[in-house]
Amino acid sequence: MGLNAPLxxxxxxxxxxxxxxxxxxxxxxxxxxxxxxxxxxxxxxxxPNQLEIISSEQMMDAYSSAGMPxxxxxxxxxxxxxxxxxxxxxxxxxxxxxxxxxxxxxISYLMEENTTVMQALVIAHAAYGHNSFFKGNYLFRMxxxxxxxxxxxxxxxxxxxxxxxxxxLEAVETLLDSCHALANFGVDRYRRSSRRTLAQEMxxxxxxxxxxxxxxxxxxxxMPTRERRSESSPASYRFPSEPQENLLYFFEKNAPxxxxxxxxxxxxxxxxxxxxxxxxxxxxxxxxxxxFWHYQxxxxxxxEGHLGDxxxxxxxxxHTDVICQPPVGHPAYAGIxxxxxxxxxxxxxxRICERPSKExxxxxxxxxxxxxxxxxxxxxxxxxxxxFIGQFLSPRLMRxxxxxxxxxxxxxxxLEVTAIHDTAGYQRLRQSLSHQYxxxxxxxxIQIWIVNLxxxxxxxxxxxxxxxxxxxxxxxxxxxxxARLWGFGVTLESVDGxxxxxxxxxxxxxx
Amino acid sequence: xxxxxxxRRLAGRNKSIGNRERFLRRYKEQIRDAVRRAINERVIRDIxxxxxxxxxxxxxxxxQFQHGQGGARDIVHPGNTEYxxxxxxxxxxxxxxxxxxxxxxxxxxxxxxxxxxxxxxxMQLFFEDLALPxxxxxHIGDNPQWQSYRAGFTQxxxxxxxxxxxxxRGALGRRIAVGRGARLALEEARTRxxxxxxxxxxxxxxxxxxxxxQEEIRRQKERLHRIPYLDPMDMRFRNRVRVPVPTSKAVxxxxxxVSGSMDQLRKDLAKRFFILLYLFLTRQYDKTDIxxxxxxxxxxxxxxxxxxxxxxxxxxxxxxxxxxxxxxILDRYPSSEWNIYGAQASDGDNFxxxxxRCRDLLADSILPLVRYFAYVQVVEFEQNLWTEYQSLAAEHxxxxxxxxxxxxxxxxxxxxxxxxxxxxxxx
Numbered sequence: 006m007g008l009n010a011p012l013x014x015x016x017x018x019x020x021x022x023x024x025x026x027x028x029x030x031x032x033x034x035x036x037x038x039x040x041x042x043x044x045x046x047x048x049x050x051x052x053p054n055q056l057e058i059i060s061s062e063q064m065m066d067a068y069s070s071a072g073m074p075x076x077x078x079x080x081x082x083x084x085x086x087x088x089x090x091x092x093x094x095x096x097x098x099x100x101x102x103x104x105x106x107x108x109x110x111x112i113s114y115l116m117e118e119n120t121t122v123m124q125a126l127v128i129a130h131a132a133y134g135h136n137s138f139f140k141g142n143y144l145f146r147m148x149x150x151x152x153x154x155x156x157x158x159x160x161x162x163x164x165x166x167x168x169x170x171x172x173x174l175e176a177v178e179t180l181l182d183s184c185h186a187l188a189n190f191g192v193d194r195y196r197r198s199s200r201r202t203l204a205q206e207m208x209x210x211x212x213x214x215x216x217x218x219x220x221x222x223x224x225x226x227x228m229p230t231r232e233r234r235s236e237s238s239p240a241s242y243r244f245p246s247e248p249q250e251n252l253l254y255f256f257e258k259n260a261p262x263x264x265x266x267x268x269x270x271x272x273x274x275x276x277x278x279x280x281x282x283x284x285x286x287x288x289x290x291x292x293x294x295x296x297f298w299h300y301q302x303x304x305x306x307x308x309e310g311h312l313g314d315x316x317x318x319x320x321x322x323x324h325t326d327v328i329c330q331p332p333v334g335h336p337a338y339a340g341i342x343x344x345x346x347x348x349x350x351x352x353x354x355x356r357i358c359e360r361p362s363k364e365x366x367x368x369x370x371x372x373x374x375x376x377x378x379x380x381x382x383x384x385x386x387x388x389x390x391x392x393f394i395g396q397f398l399s400p401r402l403m404r405x406x407x408x409x410x411x412x413x414x415x416x417x418x419x420l421e422v423t424a425i426h427d428t429a430g431y432q433r434l435r436q437s438l439s440h441q442y443x444x445x446x447x448x449x450x451i452q453i454w455i456v457n458l459x460x461x462x463x464x465x466x467x468x469x470x471x472x473x474x475x476x477x478x479x480x481x482x483x484x485x486x487x488a489r490l491w492g493f494g495v496t497l498e499s500v501d502g503x504x505x506x507x508x509x510x511x512x513x514x515x516x
Numbered sequence: 517x518x519x520x521x522x523x524r525r526l527a528g529r530n531k532s533i534g535n536r537e538r539f540l541r542r543y544k545e546q547i548r549d550a551v552r553r554a555i556n557e558r559v560i561r562d563i564x565x566x567x568x569x570x571x572x573x574x575x576x577x578x579x580q581f582q583h584g585q586g587g588a589r590d591i592v593h594p595g596n597t598e599y600x601x602x603x604x605x606x607x608x609x610x611x612x613x614x615x616x617x618x619x620x621x622x623x624x625x626x627x628x629x630x631x632x633x634x635x636x637x638x639m640q641l642f643f644e645d646l647a648l649p650x651x652x653x654x655h656i657g658d659n660p661q662w663q664s665y666r667a668g669f670t671q672x673x674x675x676x677x678x679x680x681x682x683x684x685r686g687a688l689g690r691r692i693a694v695g696r697g698a699r700l701a702l703e704e705a706r707t708r709x710x711x712x713x714x715x716x717x718x719x720x721x722x723x724x725x726x727x728x729x730q731e732e733i734r735r736q737k738e739r740l741h742r743i744p745y746l747d748p749m750d751m752r753f754r755n756r757v758r759v760p761v762p763t764s765k766a767v768x769x770x771x772x773x774v775s776g777s778m779d780q781l782r783k784d785l786a787k788r789f790f791i792l793l794y795l796f797l798t799r800q801y802d803k804t805d806i807x808x809x810x811x812x813x814x815x816x817x818x819x820x821x822x823x824x825x826x827x828x829x830x831x832x833x834x835x836x837x838x839x840x841x842x843x844x845i846l847d848r849y850p851s852s853e854w855n856i857y858g859a860q861a862s863d864g865d866n867f868x869x870x871x872x873r874c875r876d877l878l879a880d881s882i883l884p885l886v887r888y889f890a891y892v893q894v895v896e897f898e899q900n901l902w903t904e905y906q907s908l909a910a911e912h913x914x915x916x917x918x919x920x921x922x923x924x925x926x927x928x929x930x931x932x933x934x935x936x937x938x939x940x941x942x943x
Binding site: 058178335419434 | 520525532537539540580588594595600605607
């Protein structure tokens with residue numbers, strides 16, 4: 006890593022590697038070898054690689070359990086599997102060609118149905134593209150622990166299975182349902198807890214369970230043991246003292262009626278959600294980076310004489326499909342394709358470094374004309390989708406993609422085009438697109454507000470509306486899950502920008 | 517480098533099976549409803565086949581907090597070909613701009629979640645809580661089934677059935693008992709030695725006696741020491757005995773009318789009924805004999821193939837089938853050993869004075885021998901056979917009769933006839 010420019014290309018290979026559609030282990034190995042060498046010349050810094058050959062059925066297995074090789078059992082994964090299988094069998098959907106797991110060593114799945122060239126594409130894309138992103142990007146470095154995730158999931162699977170045996174499928178299932186409903190609200194956004202090994206995790210569990218139960222007993226003690234507290238004005242004592250955004254963490258630590266095993270299950274769901282949190286924030290960057298690098302690496306292989314023309318055409322076809330961006334109004338249009346946007350942005354970034362125009366020099370004075378490798382490396386390491394787009398989306402790319410922003414305001418009878426790809430619109434377009442990838446605005450902002458400690462223990466959640474956007478109707482349903490975790494009644498209030506409550510939902514204590 | 521590539525293809529197929537089971541368990545009610553709907557639309561041949569099931573999508577949604585419609589938001593789209601800043605666009609019918617249609621992943625609209633039950637899962641649900649009525653397990657046959665029971669402890673056995681606690685308890689008792697003499701002698705010698713060693717005792721004067729006592733103590737200790745901690749005679753093994761258990765032997769007589777009055781539709785209904793019966797028996801009961809009898813003016817015992825597929829026809833004498841059934845029971849299926857069942861399907865269009873003969877045959881010689889006899893009439897119109905049979909049903913609890921006049925009635929009628937005792941039917 007830290008290369009200023011790619012290392013020189015070695016002597017051109019005399020004959021290209023076989024592009025026979027049937028792969029063999031030796032062939033994959035040789036492809037992997039040359040791809041690795043190419044990646045080294047570009048200074049890609051990766052975790053060690055582990056390539057696993059799997060069948061399509063196994064791919065569906067992994068696919069449907071959140072992309073992980075092991076996971077605890079839950080009906081929703083079964084549903085996912087059934088849906089995936091059906092789509093696949095009917096031919097509605099090709100399976101993803103690859104699946105890569107952010108672990109150390111980094112595990113990439115190669116499907117046995119792939120042709121040799123496809124395997125090479127997957128290796129370049131997953132084992133070097135995604136892999137280096139996992140290792141380099143600051144969110145992944147901060148939030149996920151690549152070395153321990155598989156161990157943790159094995160532990161989670163066993164623990165959940167043990168709970169099922171001890172407390173019944175039904176009890177575990179309903180608990181997991183409730184946790185899943187809140188999984189996106191079970192992540193820490195700013196704090197990073199310390200890194201733990203599995204052994205520590207296990208050792209701390211028991212201590213934690215005992216301690217937590219004690220804390221709760223303290224909180225809900227009915228005997229007036231502390232004179233001091235009851236004397237101090239009750240209205241001023243507020244619990245929690247500050248609003249909490251990590252709902253699952255709050256329940257794990259404070260819900261009074263939960264058993265220790267239930268707290269541990271909440272913790273498991275929370276940990277897994279936290280592990281996926283960076284992935285949800287770096288879709289464009291991550292996929293774009295991997296696509297950009299398979300494109301670079303395979304082209305470099307062609308230049309070195311390892312790939313023949315046939316092989317090039319084969320992977321190019323797939324590549325073109327992957328980065329296809331149908332325009333709005335097209336029957337196939339389903340929003341912006343993260344592969345297309347990401348790939349275009351990294352490619353554009355390289356162009357800005359190598360062949361900056363006058364406009365680029367005005368917009369990107371720091372990077373126009375700078376060496377491209379360190380610039381891309383920096384961009385990959387230090388941004389997430391929101392800031393990456395906010396920083397690097399160039400006017401030229403907006404023009405090429407012919408972007409335009411539409412304001413959908415319920416107070417107006419029509420939609421309004423607020424910006425198009427012209428001088429007046431670049432800033433606004435870029436800002437809008439950047440916001441579109443901000444999880445903070447994509448997901449409603451819901452926090453634990455207050456607990457009625459002296460009354461019926463009702464918990465109040467507060468939804469702070471973002472630009473007056475209301476909650477979807479599913480809120481009532483989710484609130485029932487919240488009540489199940491909390492054990493008492495729950496109220497949810499939507500608050501607009503002025504601080505006035507616009508709507509509230511209440512769900513009584515679970516029976 | 518080769519170690520970096522791992523072949524996982526043989527490992528862990530079907531990892532999701534547990535998840536699938538949980539899914540099916542959770543939505544059993546809905547799936548059962550769907551199975552019931554599906555069965556009515558099936559044609560006769562393909563009953564034993566995988567089934568596409570659709571359940572309402574809203575039932576299986578996993579709710580999350582989400583933004584709803586409304587408020588204000590900016591959306592960036594690519595591919596602008598016509599708009600300028602400030603242009604206003606009519607709001608599309610279903611909310612904000614949404615290019616094209618959202619891909620439906622079920623293939624049959626967005627409001628249902630469709631998937632395929634395997635043949636096994638389908639049949640499992642289909643025949644759930646059905647049973648042969650009054651089936652008794654009475655007979656210990658030529659090659660009986662054995663059941664293994666715990667039966668106390670024995671002194672011989674294999675190491676895997678060693679009962680450690682029992683063995684150790686025995687060993688402890690033996691050690692106490694066998695060592696009693698030595699322990700008493702040891703205690704006595706020690707007491708005497710202590711007395712000798714008192715400052716005012718006589719020990720000083722008689723070192724020989726002290727030595728002798730010390731020798732005695734050593735000897736007794738050694739005796740105690742020689743008692744084995746665990747002796748082969750202490751070993752106890754869990755004992756198991758094999759007891760033959762009575763098995764149920766059952767035979768089902770299928771009596772089908774193939775006379776000329778049975779037109780294509782009626783035959784089809786009767787066959788549907790028997791196919792259900794046949795599948796039910798072969799799936800749920802391992803060892804069940806099935807006797808196929810078809811009749812017009814004469815009855816004939818036939819094999820499965822010709823029962824379902826032959827096209828022979830003629831006039832109608834229903835009693836001929838009952839006579840043949842009675843004969844076969846007497847010849848081959850002694851009612852003391854066999855649980856005997858009968859199922860008859862006909863259009864009830866019988867030779868006029870034969871119906872009362874049928875009734876007598878059933879009442880006098882067949883019903884006393886069988887556990888259960890079901891009659892299905894495939895037309896609505898009631899002729900004298902139905903009337904005669906109706907009077908039978910009042911007197912005999914093991915006789916039942918139903919009408920099934922269209923394909924969608926076959927299934928409820930079948931379930932009704934063979935529902936498990938004490939289980940409320942869901943039809």
